Amino acid sequence: MRIAILGGDGYCGWATALHLSNRGHEIAIIDNFLRRQWDFELGVQTLTPIRPLPERLAVWQQLTGRVIEPFIGDVTDYDFLASMISEFRPEAIVHFAEQRSAPYSMIDRKHAVSTQVNNVVGTLNLLFAIRELAPDCHIVKLGTMGEYGTPNIDIEEGFITIEHNGRKDTLPFPKQPGSFYHLSKVHDSHNITFACKIWGLRATDLNQGVVYGTLTDEVDMDEALINRFDYDEVFGTVLNRFCAQAAIGLPLSVYGKGGQTRGFLDIRDTVRCIELVCINPASRGEFRVFNQFTEQFSVLELAKLVQMISREMGVHVEIDHLPDPRVEAETHYYNAKHSRLADLGLEPHLLSDALVNSLINVALRYRDRIDPAMFAPQVNWRAGRNRRRTTSMLGRDLALAKEPLSSSIS
Amino acid sequence: MRIAILGGDGYCGWATALHLSNRGHEIAIIDNFLRRQWDFELGVQTLTPIRPLPERLAVWQQLTGRVIEPFIGDVTDYDFLASMISEFRPEAIVHFAEQRSAPYSMIDRKHAVSTQVNNVVGTLNLLFAIRELAPDCHIVKLGTMGEYGTPNIDIEEGFITIEHNGRKDTLPFPKQPGSFYHLSKVHDSHNITFACKIWGLRATDLNQGVVYGTLTDEVDMDEALINRFDYDEVFGTVLNRFCAQAAIGLPLSVYGKGGQTRGFLDIRDTVRCIELVCINPASRGEFRVFNQFTEQFSVLELAKLVQMISREMGVHVEIDHLPDPRVEAETHYYNAKHSRLADLGLEPHLLSDALVNSLINVALRYRDRIDPAMFAPQVNWRAGRNRRRTTSMLGRDLALAKEPLSSSIS
Numbered sequence: 001m002r003i004a005i006l007g008g009d010g011y012c013g014w015a016t017a018l019h020l021s022n023r024g025h026e027i028a029i030i031d032n033f034l035r036r037q038w039d040f041e042l043g044v045q046t047l048t049p050i051r052p053l054p055e056r057l058a059v060w061q062q063l064t065g066r067v068i069e070p071f072i073g074d075v076t077d078y079d080f081l082a083s084m085i086s087e088f089r090p091e092a093i094v095h096f097a098e099q100r101s102a103p104y105s106m107i108d109r110k111h112a113v114s115t116q117v118n119n120v121v122g123t124l125n126l127l128f129a130i131r132e133l134a135p136d137c138h139i140v141k142l143g144t145m146g147e148y149g150t151p152n153i154d155i156e157e158g159f160i161t162i163e164h165n166g167r168k169d170t171l172p173f174p175k176q177p178g179s180f181y182h183l184s185k186v187h188d189s190h191n192i193t194f195a196c197k198i199w200g201l202r203a204t205d206l207n208q209g210v211v212y213g214t215l216t217d218e219v220d221m222d223e224a225l226i227n228r229f230d231y232d233e234v235f236g237t238v239l240n241r242f243c244a245q246a247a248i249g250l251p252l253s254v255y256g257k258g259g260q261t262r263g264f265l266d267i268r269d270t271v272r273c274i275e276l277v278c279i280n281p282a283s284r285g286e287f288r289v290f291n292q293f294t295e296q297f298s299v300l301e302l303a304k305l306v307q308m309i310s311r312e313m314g315v316h317v318e319i320d321h322l323p324d325p326r327v328e329a330e331t332h333y334y335n336a337k338h339s340r341l342a343d344l345g346l347e348p349h350l351l352s353d354a355l356v357n358s359l360i361n362v363a364l365r366y367r368d369r370i371d372p373a374m375f376a377p378q379v380n381w382r383a384g385r386n387r388r389r390t391t392s393m394l395g396r397d398l399a400l401a402k403e404p405l406s407s408s409i410s
Numbered sequence: 411m412r413i414a415i416l417g418g419d420g421y422c423g424w425a426t427a428l429h430l431s432n433r434g435h436e437i438a439i440i441d442n443f444l445r446r447q448w449d450f451e452l453g454v455q456t457l458t459p460i461r462p463l464p465e466r467l468a469v470w471q472q473l474t475g476r477v478i479e480p481f482i483g484d485v486t487d488y489d490f491l492a493s494m495i496s497e498f499r500p501e502a503i504v505h506f507a508e509q510r511s512a513p514y515s516m517i518d519r520k521h522a523v524s525t526q527v528n529n530v531v532g533t534l535n536l537l538f539a540i541r542e543l544a545p546d547c548h549i550v551k552l553g554t555m556g557e558y559g560t561p562n563i564d565i566e567e568g569f570i571t572i573e574h575n576g577r578k579d580t581l582p583f584p585k586q587p588g589s590f591y592h593l594s595k596v597h598d599s600h601n602i603t604f605a606c607k608i609w610g611l612r613a614t615d616l617n618q619g620v621v622y623g624t625l626t627d628e629v630d631m632d633e634a635l636i637n638r639f640d641y642d643e644v645f646g647t648v649l650n651r652f653c654a655q656a657a658i659g660l661p662l663s664v665y666g667k668g669g670q671t672r673g674f675l676d677i678r679d680t681v682r683c684i685e686l687v688c689i690n691p692a693s694r695g696e697f698r699v700f701n702q703f704t705e706q707f708s709v710l711e712l713a714k715l716v717q718m719i720s721r722e723m724g725v726h727v728e729i730d731h732l733p734d735p736r737v738e739a740e741t742h743y744y745n746a747k748h749s750r751l752a753d754l755g756l757e758p759h760l761l762s763d764a765l766v767n768s769l770i771n772v773a774l775r776y777r778d779r780i781d782p783a784m785f786a787p788q789v790n791w792r793a794g795r796n797r798r799r800t801t802s803m804l805g806r807d808l809a810l811a812k813e814p815l816s817s818s819i820s
Contacts, residue, residue: 078519108538109534109535110539112534112538116530116531116534116601117527117531120526120527120597121523121526121527122477124522124523124526125519126591128518128519128522133422151579151581152577152578152579153572153575153577153579154574154575155571160572160574160584162563162570162584163573164563164564164570165564167564168562168563169561171561171564171584172584172586173584174570174582174584175573175582175583176581177600177604178604180534180601180604181605183597183600183601185597186597186600187600190585190587190593190596190597191526191590191593193586194588194590194593197737198737198791199792234503327480327608333577381608
């Protein structure tokens with residue numbers, strides 16, 4: 001299939017692009033490197049030294065003979081997006097090209113506004129471009145499990161049948177998103193639902209859980225193909241962060257009680273899910289929602305797992321309970337359905353001790369790149385970003401912070 | 411109370427500002443005249459000759475001795491909005507300052523994007539400005555009954571208790587908005603819910619029905635205070651449109667079967683509802699939703715009512731069933747709750763023959779300003795705007811269209 005990956009230079013996008021290319025699909029990567037720019041803005045960097053996209057693509061071609069076509073531009077620029085579609089003529093477009101960090105969206109008003117405008121306008125442009133230029137093209141949109149929040153009932157996949165006062169209807173599952181970022185995804189979902197209904201577009205909304213891991217078969221082929229591994233408080237996902245903390249012997253930072261339970265999945269399952277969805281498209285006019293995760297864990301369970309594996313590796317790390325910077329339930333009911341991707345054939349990579357071990361080893365390999373100042377939560381849901389740390393101070397903070405640390409994992 | 415009316419130069423905003431001023435509140439009007447600009451863009455005008463805001467305010471002051479303070483600017487400009495709040499220090503802010511036409515939002519991509527960006531960013535700015543500058547200020551936000559769509563179950567006021575797999579929770583009522591405009595209001599509702607939760611703001615979301623009528627006690631005091639009366643296909647609401655059609659003897663244009671049922675209310679109830687909500691504010695951290703309408707009608711019922719009243723006035727008008735330009739159910743179940751404003755003391759002005767008679771008389775009074783070309787639906791939900799009519803042709807169309815008409819109501 002001809003598949004365009006919007007945001008193909010990012011964490012999930014890059015792994016997906018390589019996987020689909022390796023599986024024989026014709027792939028285009030669309031990116032404007034905004035994700036790399038946010039690193040500059042925040043003064044953070046991925047643990048793993050990712051290469052510039054042209055180098056990545058050249059190495060991929062040398063190794064596999066497969067060509068991935070880059071289109072450099074912004075999906076909020078309609079003319080650019082339209083010209084890509086006209087030229088590449090995709091049968092499916094996988095849309096990862098959004099600001100995807102909850103803390104980033106909570107920094108202040110400008111970050112909230114830019115997150116929502118970027119995500120909503122990019123998706124609106126995509127809907128109109130497909131209507132205009134490729135009405136048969138399947139939209140594969142990355143949503144998030146965070147759209148649902150933590151209701152006190154089972155979470156279904158997108159829709160729920162409600163009986164009320166003697167009548168019944170199947171309606172969109174009520175959403176209770178927990179950040180301006182998560183809200184932007186809810187806005188997108190509503191906009192896409194509507195476009196499928198009125199224009200007969202076909203779309204699959206993947207409410208993805210928290211992704212962990214960095215290696216896929218393809219990324220593992222060469223160091224130049226290495227994927228992001230974000231561990232900072234803004235873009236780092238929780239398991240990656242714990243493994244990076246363990247690698248330098250820092251306490252694992254659990255927000256509040258740690259009873260926050262979420263769906264999780266291995267990045268190897270992300271890429272597999274995307275292919276399953278592409279080769280099994282929604283029908284014309286259909287808006288499907290799949291919950292894309294494989295297991296539920298609480299944050300504290302993950303911390304304890306990382307602590308245990310670290311101990312097996314000869315290192316004792318503490319678990320710190322920090323005041324929760326977010327506004328969220330620290331203990332709650334959580335039971336989210338996730339059978340539709342399994343029905344399509346997903347065989348999950350469940351979280352194993354070996355995987356955690358390998359993640360800690362990745363972190364150890366690049367431990368010199370870890371800046372311990374990047375772990376501390378500076379973005380507070382109630383107050384925005386702590387102004388004490390500013391970009392201009394980062395260099396000094398970093399030097400000061402690194403000095404007293406002695407490494408405890410070798 | 412000190413009450414700021416965002417969008418106070420518009421249809422509902424103007425009537426509300428005068429009513430609240432007349433009731434003794436200190437009022438500021440915030441407006442950037444975007445609504446007047448859209449008339450220029452579309453080549454349409456209100457049936458009633460509204461005056462410039464400075465003239466309106468001067469006449470109001472002459473008549474009543476009451477001063478309404480104008481702040482001219484755009485709520486998507488944060489600095490402007492913040493300076494207004496710092497200067498005027500409102501206890502409540504009534505937010506009408508949004509693009510509020512479904513057809514306008516469906517013209518094309520640019521209109522969809524501008525509607526959503528304008529509405530979402532304006533509301534985000536308001537939330538942040540209140541958090542920063544006036545955390546106790548009550549947000550009175552105009553939503554729309556159209557957020558709910560037409561589910562096959564009773565529509566509750568904002569929230570619904572769902573029993574599912576043996577568990578129970580009260581969750582936001584699922585939304586099925588039917589245009590990019592209605593979607594923008596759903597986005598707003600989610601954003602406001604979140605801000606109330608994390609920052610302890612207080613807000614009331616008024617899911618308003620279709621408003622009809624043009625006169626309130628205050629507007630009626632002087633012709634210079636006259637309110638908008640939009641009858642064109644883009645900004646006109648259905649009952650106003652039918653009355654304008656009747657006034658020049660044109661068939662009443664019903665879209666499809668006309669079984670589309672919606673909540674309606676008299677503009678005299680809009681202004682009363684707003685005062686009731688302002689003087690009975692939400693608590694800190696509370697996000698309330700009231701359904702603001704007084705009666706349900708189908709479009710065909712309203713057409714038949716206007717036809718009957720016209721006949722009593724000596725004129726026979728036909729009812730035309732046009733192909734529905736929208737994507738919507740033409741017949742459906744509809745039962746929406748609306749008791750919370752009545753609980754606060756609203757005594758509704760139900761739709762009477764006398765009111766329809768007076769509306770037709772308003773239309774007759776200004777019949778020379780009616781452009782019959784403005785009735786025909788040019789915006790199609792599936793295809794966007796019909797390009798045959800362009801602004802540059804309007805003058806000629808208008809002249810051609812007016813010629814053969816002979817008036818049948820005197």
